[in-house]
Amino acid sequence: MLVMLGENDGPSMLSYATTGATYGIGFFVPFICVTFLMAFVVQEMTVRLGIATHRGHAELIFGRFGPFWGYFAMLDLFIGNILTLITEFIAIRAGAAYFGIPAGFAVAVGFGIVTAALLARRYFTWERAVLVLSAANLLFVPAAIFAHPDVSRLLAALATWRPLPGGVAAGFITLLLANIGATVTPWMIFFQQSAVVDKGLTCDDVGQGRLDTGLGAIFAGIAAIATLVACAPLFAHHVNAANFSGGADFASALRPYLGSAGAALFALGIIEAGLVAAMTISTSSAYAFGEVAHCGHSLNLDFRSGRSFYLAAIISTAFAALVVLIPHAPLLAITITVNVVATLLMAPALVFLLLLASDPEIMGSLVNRWKSNLSAGFIVVAIAIMGAAYGVITVFPAIVPK
Numbered sequence: 386m387l388v389m390l391g392e393n394d395g396p397s398m399l400s401y402a403t404t405g406a407t408y409g410i411g412f413f414v415p416f417i418c419v420t421f422l423m424a425f426v427v428q429e430m431t432v433r434l435g436i437a438t439h440r441g442h443a444e445l446i447f448g449r450f451g452p453f454w455g456y457f458a459m460l461d462l463f464i465g466n467i468l469t470l471i472t473e474f475i476a477i478r479a480g481a482a483y484f485g486i487p488a489g490f491a492v493a494v495g496f497g498i499v500t501a502a503l504l505a506r507r508y509f510t511w512e513r514a515v516l517v518l519s520a521a522n523l524l525f526v527p528a529a530i531f532a533h534p535d536v537s538r539l540l541a542a543l544a545t546w547r548p549l550p551g552g553v554a555a556g557f558i559t560l561l562l563a564n565i566g567a568t569v570t571p572w573m574i575f576f577q578q579s580a581v582v583d584k585g586l587t588c589d590d591v592g593q594g595r596l597d598t599g600l601g602a603i604f605a606g607i608a609a610i611a612t613l614v615a616c617a618p619l620f621a622h623h624v625n626a627a628n629f630s631g632g633a634d635f636a637s638a639l640r641p642y643l644g645s646a647g648a649a650l651f652a653l654g655i656i657e658a659g660l661v662a663a664m665t666i667s668t669s670s671a672y673a674f675g676e677v678a679h680c681g682h683s684l685n686l687d688f689r690s691g692r693s694f695y696l697a698a699i700i701s702t703a704f705a706a707l708v709v710l711i712p713h714a715p716l717l718a719i720t721i722t723v724n725v726v727a728t729l730l731m732a733p734a735l736v737f738l739l740l741l742a743s744d745p746e747i748m749g750s751l752v753n754r755w756k757s758n759l760s761a762g763f764i765v766v767a768i769a770i771m772g773a774a775y776g777v778i779t780v781f782p783a784i785v786p787k
Contacts, residue, residue: 387512387665388428388577389421389601390519393608394662395476396469396720397567398525398655401609402635404560405616406626410534412549413564414542414610420568421606425598426760427735430742430753431574432594435581437751442578444676446737449747458737459677462571465730466670468723469572470705473666475716476659478709482633483652488710491656496706499663503671503698508583508684515664521657522608524650528639529611531647532618539614550620559725562771566727567609569764571734572669579672583683591751608654615651618642663702671698728768735765 404413431442438445443462447455474492481491502514541547551557586594616635619626624638636652643651668684674697675682681691688695709716739761743753753761 386597386601386604387516387519387580388573389424389598389605390522390608391515391576391661391665392424392568392570392573393522393605393658394469394473394567394666395479395655395659396472396723397609397662398612398658399476399479399635399720400560400563400567401612402616403626403629404564405613406619406624406635407556407560408550409548409617409620410538410614411542412546413560413613414539415544415546416561417564417568417609417613418543418606420565421602421609423565423764424568424573424605425602426757426764427569427738428573428577428598428602429595430738430757430761431577432581432586432598433591433751434738434742434748435578436586436588436591436594437748439582440578441582441672441676441682442575442738443673445578445741445747447677449741449744450737454737455677458734459673461730461733462575462673463670465571465727466666467701467705468726469570470663470666470701471708472720472723473659473663474706474709475720476655477663479633479716480636480652480654480656480659483636483648492706492709495660495663496702498660499667499702500699502664503668503684503695504688505684508580511664511668511684512580515661518657518661518664522654522661523604523611524654524657525608525611525615528643528647528650528654529614531643531650532615532639534614534617558771558774562725562728565768565771566723566725566731568605569731569735569768570727571730572666574734574738575673576665576669579669579676579682583672583685588751612651612654615639615643615647663705667698667702670701671695728771732765732768735761735768739765 401417440448443455443459446458474495477495478488478491482488502511505511505514581594616639619638622642626635626638629635629638633652636648639651640648671694672682675694678693680693682694683691686694739758742748743758745752
Protein backbone atom coordinates (compact mmCIF):
# COMPACT_ATOMS: atom_id res chain seq x y z
CA MET A 386 0.00 0.00 0.00
CA LEU A 387 2.81 2.38 0.91
CA VAL A 388 4.47 2.01 -2.51
CA MET A 389 1.22 2.57 -4.40
CA LEU A 390 0.35 5.71 -2.44
CA GLY A 391 3.96 6.86 -2.64
CA GLU A 392 3.82 6.41 -6.41
CA ASN A 393 1.02 9.00 -6.46
CA ASP A 394 3.80 11.53 -6.19
CA GLY A 395 4.09 15.17 -7.15
CA PRO A 396 4.80 14.67 -10.87
CA SER A 397 2.13 11.98 -11.05
CA MET A 398 -0.59 14.22 -9.65
CA LEU A 399 0.50 17.11 -11.88
CA SER A 400 0.42 14.73 -14.86
CA TYR A 401 -3.14 13.71 -13.96
CA ALA A 402 -4.03 17.38 -13.50
CA THR A 403 -2.59 18.25 -16.91
CA THR A 404 -4.48 15.32 -18.43
CA GLY A 405 -7.78 16.48 -16.94
CA ALA A 406 -7.19 20.07 -18.05
CA THR A 407 -6.23 18.96 -21.57
CA TYR A 408 -8.70 16.13 -22.29
CA GLY A 409 -11.39 16.33 -19.62
CA ILE A 410 -13.40 13.27 -18.57
CA GLY A 411 -13.03 10.64 -21.27
CA PHE A 412 -10.38 8.24 -22.57
CA PHE A 413 -7.89 8.78 -19.77
CA VAL A 414 -10.28 7.75 -16.97
CA PRO A 415 -10.27 4.03 -17.88
CA PHE A 416 -6.66 4.30 -19.05
CA ILE A 417 -5.56 5.36 -15.56
CA CYS A 418 -7.38 2.31 -14.16
CA VAL A 419 -5.36 0.11 -16.51
CA THR A 420 -2.08 1.70 -15.41
CA PHE A 421 -2.82 0.83 -11.78
CA LEU A 422 -3.63 -2.72 -12.81
CA MET A 423 -0.20 -2.77 -14.45
CA ALA A 424 1.34 -1.43 -11.24
CA PHE A 425 -0.37 -4.17 -9.21
CA VAL A 426 1.05 -6.90 -11.49
CA VAL A 427 4.55 -5.46 -11.13
CA GLN A 428 4.39 -4.96 -7.36
CA GLU A 429 2.84 -8.35 -6.64
CA MET A 430 5.79 -9.99 -8.40
CA THR A 431 8.18 -7.79 -6.43
CA VAL A 432 6.67 -8.83 -3.09
CA ARG A 433 7.01 -12.52 -3.97
CA LEU A 434 10.59 -11.99 -5.15
CA GLY A 435 11.58 -10.30 -1.90
CA ILE A 436 9.93 -12.98 0.23
CA ALA A 437 11.44 -15.85 -1.76
CA THR A 438 15.02 -14.52 -1.81
CA HIS A 439 15.31 -12.33 1.32
CA ARG A 440 17.58 -10.12 -0.77
CA GLY A 441 17.21 -6.61 -2.16
CA HIS A 442 16.62 -6.07 -5.87
CA ALA A 443 20.02 -4.48 -6.58
CA GLU A 444 21.87 -7.26 -4.76
CA LEU A 445 19.89 -9.89 -6.64
CA ILE A 446 20.60 -8.39 -10.08
CA PHE A 447 24.33 -8.28 -9.35
CA GLY A 448 24.25 -11.86 -8.09
CA ARG A 449 22.29 -13.34 -11.02
CA PHE A 450 23.43 -11.25 -14.00
CA GLY A 451 26.90 -10.01 -13.03
CA PRO A 452 28.49 -6.57 -12.60
CA PHE A 453 27.79 -5.21 -16.11
CA TRP A 454 24.02 -5.66 -15.91
CA GLY A 455 24.09 -4.81 -12.23
CA TYR A 456 25.64 -1.40 -12.88
CA PHE A 457 23.35 -0.91 -15.88
CA ALA A 458 20.33 -1.44 -13.60
CA MET A 459 21.80 0.92 -10.99
CA LEU A 460 22.35 3.63 -13.60
CA ASP A 461 18.75 3.16 -14.77
CA LEU A 462 17.54 3.51 -11.17
CA PHE A 463 19.69 6.44 -10.07
CA ILE A 464 18.98 8.56 -13.16
CA GLY A 465 15.26 8.04 -12.67
CA ASN A 466 15.43 8.61 -8.92
CA ILE A 467 17.36 11.87 -8.95
CA LEU A 468 15.15 13.31 -11.70
CA THR A 469 12.02 12.25 -9.85
CA LEU A 470 13.30 13.58 -6.52
CA ILE A 471 13.75 16.98 -8.16
CA THR A 472 10.13 16.94 -9.27
CA GLU A 473 8.95 16.01 -5.76
CA PHE A 474 10.44 19.24 -4.45
CA ILE A 475 8.92 21.06 -7.42
CA ALA A 476 5.56 19.78 -6.15
CA ILE A 477 6.28 20.85 -2.57
CA ARG A 478 7.38 24.30 -3.75
CA ALA A 479 4.42 24.68 -6.12
CA GLY A 480 1.77 23.62 -3.61
CA ALA A 481 3.25 25.87 -0.92
CA ALA A 482 3.32 28.82 -3.33
CA TYR A 483 -0.48 28.76 -3.45
CA PHE A 484 -0.52 29.64 0.26
CA GLY A 485 2.12 32.34 -0.20
CA ILE A 486 4.89 30.30 1.45
CA PRO A 487 8.36 31.26 0.08
CA ALA A 488 10.05 28.61 -2.05
CA GLY A 489 13.20 28.42 0.08
CA PHE A 490 11.25 27.92 3.30
CA ALA A 491 8.93 25.29 1.78
CA VAL A 492 11.82 23.29 0.31
CA ALA A 493 13.82 23.52 3.57
CA VAL A 494 10.87 22.25 5.64
CA GLY A 495 10.30 19.43 3.15
CA PHE A 496 13.96 18.43 3.35
CA GLY A 497 13.80 18.56 7.16
CA ILE A 498 10.76 16.26 7.31
CA VAL A 499 12.35 13.72 4.95
CA THR A 500 15.57 13.71 6.99
CA ALA A 501 13.79 13.48 10.35
CA ALA A 502 11.76 10.47 9.19
CA LEU A 503 14.91 8.74 7.91
CA LEU A 504 16.66 9.15 11.24
CA ALA A 505 13.81 7.62 13.26
CA ARG A 506 16.02 4.47 13.48
CA ARG A 507 13.14 2.02 13.10
CA TYR A 508 11.47 0.81 9.92
CA PHE A 509 8.14 0.57 11.74
CA THR A 510 8.28 4.22 12.86
CA TRP A 511 9.33 5.43 9.40
CA GLU A 512 6.60 3.39 7.70
CA ARG A 513 3.87 4.67 10.02
CA ALA A 514 4.96 8.28 9.51
CA VAL A 515 4.83 7.87 5.73
CA LEU A 516 1.47 6.06 5.84
CA VAL A 517 -0.10 8.83 7.93
CA LEU A 518 1.07 11.42 5.40
CA SER A 519 -0.04 9.17 2.52
CA ALA A 520 -3.64 9.28 3.73
CA ALA A 521 -3.69 12.93 2.67
CA ASN A 522 -3.46 11.72 -0.94
CA LEU A 523 -7.22 11.29 -0.71
CA LEU A 524 -7.60 15.08 -0.37
CA PHE A 525 -8.06 15.03 -4.13
CA VAL A 526 -11.37 13.18 -3.69
CA PRO A 527 -13.24 16.06 -1.97
CA ALA A 528 -11.52 18.44 -4.41
CA ALA A 529 -13.09 16.44 -7.24
CA ILE A 530 -16.49 16.54 -5.50
CA PHE A 531 -16.24 20.35 -5.40
CA ALA A 532 -16.03 20.20 -9.22
CA HIS A 533 -19.57 18.74 -9.29
CA PRO A 534 -18.75 16.14 -11.97
CA ASP A 535 -21.45 14.46 -14.04
CA VAL A 536 -21.39 10.90 -12.65
CA SER A 537 -23.18 9.46 -15.69
CA ARG A 538 -20.52 10.95 -17.95
CA LEU A 539 -17.78 9.50 -15.75
CA LEU A 540 -19.34 6.02 -15.91
CA ALA A 541 -19.80 6.35 -19.67
CA ALA A 542 -16.11 7.20 -20.06
CA LEU A 543 -15.17 4.11 -18.03
CA ALA A 544 -17.33 1.93 -20.27
CA THR A 545 -16.54 3.41 -23.69
CA TRP A 546 -13.06 5.03 -23.38
CA ARG A 547 -14.57 8.14 -24.95
CA PRO A 548 -14.41 10.97 -25.77
CA LEU A 549 -10.85 11.65 -26.92
CA PRO A 550 -10.81 15.31 -28.03
CA GLY A 551 -8.28 15.98 -30.77
CA GLY A 552 -7.59 12.30 -31.40
CA VAL A 553 -4.10 10.81 -31.45
CA ALA A 554 -1.60 13.67 -31.57
CA ALA A 555 1.88 14.35 -30.25
CA GLY A 556 0.53 15.76 -26.98
CA PHE A 557 -1.66 12.69 -26.54
CA ILE A 558 1.33 10.33 -26.85
CA THR A 559 3.30 12.40 -24.34
CA LEU A 560 0.48 12.34 -21.76
CA LEU A 561 -0.08 8.63 -22.42
CA LEU A 562 3.52 7.93 -21.47
CA ALA A 563 3.39 10.41 -18.58
CA ASN A 564 0.38 8.62 -17.11
CA ILE A 565 2.15 5.26 -17.32
CA GLY A 566 5.25 6.81 -15.75
CA ALA A 567 2.99 8.15 -13.01
CA THR A 568 2.14 4.62 -11.86
CA VAL A 569 4.94 2.26 -12.94
CA THR A 570 8.54 3.30 -12.22
CA PRO A 571 11.86 1.56 -11.43
CA TRP A 572 12.19 2.98 -7.90
CA MET A 573 9.03 1.24 -6.71
CA ILE A 574 10.51 -2.19 -7.55
CA PHE A 575 13.76 -1.53 -5.70
CA PHE A 576 12.01 0.04 -2.71
CA GLN A 577 9.30 -2.61 -2.41
CA GLN A 578 11.70 -5.54 -2.48
CA SER A 579 14.11 -3.98 0.02
CA ALA A 580 11.21 -3.02 2.30
CA VAL A 581 9.92 -6.61 2.22
CA VAL A 582 13.37 -7.79 3.33
CA ASP A 583 13.68 -5.04 5.96
CA LYS A 584 10.31 -6.01 7.44
CA GLY A 585 11.30 -9.70 7.52
CA LEU A 586 8.25 -10.99 5.62
CA THR A 587 7.98 -14.75 5.03
CA CYS A 588 6.01 -17.09 2.75
CA ASP A 589 3.11 -16.87 5.21
CA ASP A 590 2.83 -13.16 4.37
CA VAL A 591 2.38 -13.53 0.59
CA GLY A 592 -1.42 -13.32 0.80
CA GLN A 593 -1.31 -10.27 3.06
CA GLY A 594 1.24 -8.62 0.81
CA ARG A 595 -0.97 -9.22 -2.20
CA LEU A 596 -3.97 -7.76 -0.35
CA ASP A 597 -2.03 -4.68 0.78
CA THR A 598 -0.79 -4.10 -2.76
CA GLY A 599 -4.30 -4.47 -4.18
CA LEU A 600 -5.81 -2.05 -1.67
CA GLY A 601 -3.02 0.41 -2.32
CA ALA A 602 -3.70 0.24 -6.07
CA ILE A 603 -7.42 0.89 -5.49
CA PHE A 604 -6.91 3.87 -3.17
CA ALA A 605 -4.17 5.37 -5.33
CA GLY A 606 -6.27 4.87 -8.47
CA ILE A 607 -9.21 6.67 -6.86
CA ALA A 608 -6.97 9.61 -5.92
CA ALA A 609 -5.51 9.73 -9.45
CA ILE A 610 -8.91 9.78 -11.16
CA ALA A 611 -10.13 12.35 -8.62
CA THR A 612 -7.24 14.62 -9.61
CA LEU A 613 -8.20 14.35 -13.28
CA VAL A 614 -11.86 15.02 -12.47
CA ALA A 615 -10.98 18.02 -10.28
CA CYS A 616 -9.12 19.60 -13.21
CA ALA A 617 -11.71 18.72 -15.88
CA PRO A 618 -13.47 22.12 -15.44
CA LEU A 619 -10.35 23.75 -16.90
CA PHE A 620 -10.91 21.74 -20.09
CA ALA A 621 -14.63 22.52 -20.13
CA HIS A 622 -13.94 26.26 -19.79
CA HIS A 623 -11.07 26.24 -22.32
CA VAL A 624 -8.39 27.21 -19.81
CA ASN A 625 -4.97 26.54 -21.36
CA ALA A 626 -2.79 24.69 -18.85
CA ALA A 627 0.20 24.57 -21.21
CA ASN A 628 1.76 27.66 -19.65
CA PHE A 629 1.22 26.63 -16.02
CA SER A 630 4.42 26.40 -14.00
CA GLY A 631 3.18 23.97 -11.34
CA GLY A 632 0.59 23.08 -8.72
CA ALA A 633 0.05 26.66 -7.56
CA ASP A 634 -1.09 27.69 -11.03
CA PHE A 635 -3.49 24.76 -11.17
CA ALA A 636 -4.92 25.55 -7.74
CA SER A 637 -5.34 29.24 -8.61
CA ALA A 638 -6.99 28.41 -11.94
CA LEU A 639 -9.34 25.95 -10.22
CA ARG A 640 -10.54 28.41 -7.57
CA PRO A 641 -13.43 29.79 -9.69
CA TYR A 642 -14.72 26.25 -10.30
CA LEU A 643 -13.88 24.41 -7.04
CA GLY A 644 -14.11 27.34 -4.66
CA SER A 645 -11.44 28.40 -2.19
CA ALA A 646 -11.76 25.20 -0.14
CA GLY A 647 -11.44 22.92 -3.17
CA ALA A 648 -8.44 24.82 -4.52
CA ALA A 649 -6.75 24.71 -1.09
CA LEU A 650 -7.33 20.94 -0.85
CA PHE A 651 -5.78 20.53 -4.29
CA ALA A 652 -2.67 22.51 -3.28
CA LEU A 653 -2.33 20.57 0.00
CA GLY A 654 -2.62 17.31 -1.95
CA ILE A 655 0.22 18.36 -4.24
CA ILE A 656 2.43 19.14 -1.21
CA GLU A 657 1.61 15.77 0.37
CA ALA A 658 2.29 13.89 -2.86
CA GLY A 659 5.74 15.44 -3.22
CA LEU A 660 6.64 14.95 0.44
CA VAL A 661 5.67 11.26 0.67
CA ALA A 662 7.41 10.38 -2.58
CA ALA A 663 10.58 12.22 -1.54
CA MET A 664 10.64 10.04 1.58
CA THR A 665 10.19 6.76 -0.32
CA ILE A 666 12.35 7.51 -3.37
CA SER A 667 15.34 8.70 -1.32
CA THR A 668 15.06 5.51 0.74
CA SER A 669 14.90 3.45 -2.46
CA SER A 670 18.22 4.97 -3.60
CA ALA A 671 19.78 4.34 -0.20
CA TYR A 672 18.68 0.69 -0.17
CA ALA A 673 20.18 0.11 -3.63
CA PHE A 674 23.41 1.93 -2.74
CA GLY A 675 23.80 -0.11 0.43
CA GLU A 676 23.27 -3.39 -1.41
CA VAL A 677 25.81 -2.53 -4.11
CA ALA A 678 28.38 -1.09 -1.68
CA HIS A 679 27.93 -4.05 0.70
CA CYS A 680 27.34 -1.78 3.67
CA GLY A 681 24.52 -1.65 6.21
CA HIS A 682 21.23 -0.82 4.51
CA SER A 683 18.29 -0.89 6.88
CA LEU A 684 16.05 1.68 8.51
CA ASN A 685 16.49 -0.30 11.72
CA LEU A 686 20.17 0.72 11.96
CA ASP A 687 21.41 3.67 13.99
CA PHE A 688 23.27 6.40 12.11
CA ARG A 689 26.72 5.15 13.10
CA SER A 690 26.04 1.62 11.84
CA GLY A 691 24.23 2.74 8.68
CA ARG A 692 26.14 5.94 7.95
CA SER A 693 26.57 5.26 4.19
CA PHE A 694 22.92 4.21 3.86
CA TYR A 695 21.58 7.35 5.52
CA LEU A 696 24.04 9.70 3.80
CA ALA A 697 23.06 8.33 0.37
CA ALA A 698 19.44 9.26 1.08
CA ILE A 699 20.20 12.63 2.66
CA ILE A 700 22.69 13.78 -0.01
CA SER A 701 20.42 12.83 -2.93
CA THR A 702 17.51 14.62 -1.23
CA ALA A 703 19.60 17.73 -0.55
CA PHE A 704 20.79 17.86 -4.18
CA ALA A 705 17.22 17.64 -5.50
CA ALA A 706 16.05 20.33 -3.08
CA LEU A 707 18.78 22.74 -4.20
CA VAL A 708 18.10 22.20 -7.92
CA VAL A 709 14.46 23.21 -7.44
CA LEU A 710 15.53 26.64 -6.17
CA ILE A 711 17.11 27.57 -9.54
CA PRO A 712 15.27 30.73 -10.69
CA HIS A 713 12.91 30.71 -13.70
CA ALA A 714 13.05 26.94 -14.29
CA PRO A 715 10.09 25.59 -16.36
CA LEU A 716 8.76 23.46 -13.50
CA LEU A 717 5.65 21.92 -15.10
CA ALA A 718 7.52 21.03 -18.31
CA ILE A 719 10.24 19.37 -16.22
CA THR A 720 7.59 17.43 -14.29
CA ILE A 721 5.86 16.00 -17.38
CA THR A 722 9.20 15.19 -19.01
CA VAL A 723 10.39 13.29 -15.93
CA ASN A 724 7.30 11.07 -16.00
CA VAL A 725 7.96 10.32 -19.68
CA VAL A 726 11.61 9.50 -18.90
CA ALA A 727 10.45 7.25 -16.04
CA THR A 728 8.35 5.28 -18.51
CA LEU A 729 11.26 4.88 -20.93
CA LEU A 730 13.51 3.68 -18.08
CA MET A 731 10.90 1.18 -16.90
CA ALA A 732 11.26 -1.42 -19.67
CA PRO A 733 14.77 -2.61 -18.63
CA ALA A 734 13.71 -2.73 -14.97
CA LEU A 735 10.68 -4.86 -15.86
CA VAL A 736 12.79 -7.28 -17.90
CA PHE A 737 15.09 -7.87 -14.90
CA LEU A 738 12.08 -8.35 -12.63
CA LEU A 739 10.41 -10.79 -15.01
CA LEU A 740 13.57 -12.88 -15.47
CA LEU A 741 14.16 -13.07 -11.72
CA ALA A 742 10.55 -13.86 -10.79
CA SER A 743 10.47 -16.62 -13.45
CA ASP A 744 13.62 -18.34 -12.16
CA PRO A 745 12.58 -21.46 -10.19
CA GLU A 746 16.06 -21.77 -8.70
CA ILE A 747 15.65 -18.62 -6.62
CA MET A 748 11.84 -18.43 -6.41
CA GLY A 749 10.99 -22.01 -5.46
CA SER A 750 7.26 -22.44 -4.96
CA LEU A 751 6.70 -18.68 -5.44
CA VAL A 752 7.93 -18.73 -9.05
CA ASN A 753 5.84 -16.91 -11.66
CA ARG A 754 3.03 -18.90 -13.25
CA TRP A 755 2.26 -18.53 -16.93
CA LYS A 756 -0.47 -15.97 -16.26
CA SER A 757 1.95 -13.70 -14.40
CA ASN A 758 4.51 -14.04 -17.19
CA LEU A 759 1.88 -13.25 -19.81
CA SER A 760 0.70 -10.15 -17.92
CA ALA A 761 4.22 -8.90 -17.27
CA GLY A 762 5.28 -9.63 -20.85
CA PHE A 763 2.35 -7.61 -22.15
CA ILE A 764 3.33 -4.66 -19.94
CA VAL A 765 6.95 -4.77 -21.14
CA VAL A 766 5.90 -4.90 -24.81
CA ALA A 767 3.31 -2.12 -24.36
CA ILE A 768 5.81 0.19 -22.67
CA ALA A 769 8.46 -0.58 -25.29
CA ILE A 770 6.04 0.17 -28.14
CA MET A 771 4.88 3.45 -26.60
CA GLY A 772 8.46 4.41 -25.82
CA ALA A 773 9.40 3.77 -29.44
CA ALA A 774 6.40 5.80 -30.59
CA TYR A 775 7.50 8.70 -28.40
CA GLY A 776 11.01 8.49 -29.86
CA VAL A 777 9.65 8.53 -33.40
CA ILE A 778 7.41 11.57 -32.88
CA THR A 779 10.26 13.38 -31.13
CA VAL A 780 12.59 12.84 -34.10
CA PHE A 781 9.89 13.18 -36.77
CA PRO A 782 7.25 15.50 -35.25
CA ALA A 783 5.56 16.13 -38.60
CA ILE A 784 4.12 12.59 -38.83
CA VAL A 785 1.40 13.28 -36.24
CA PRO A 786 -0.83 16.32 -35.68
CA LYS A 787 0.21 18.85 -33.05
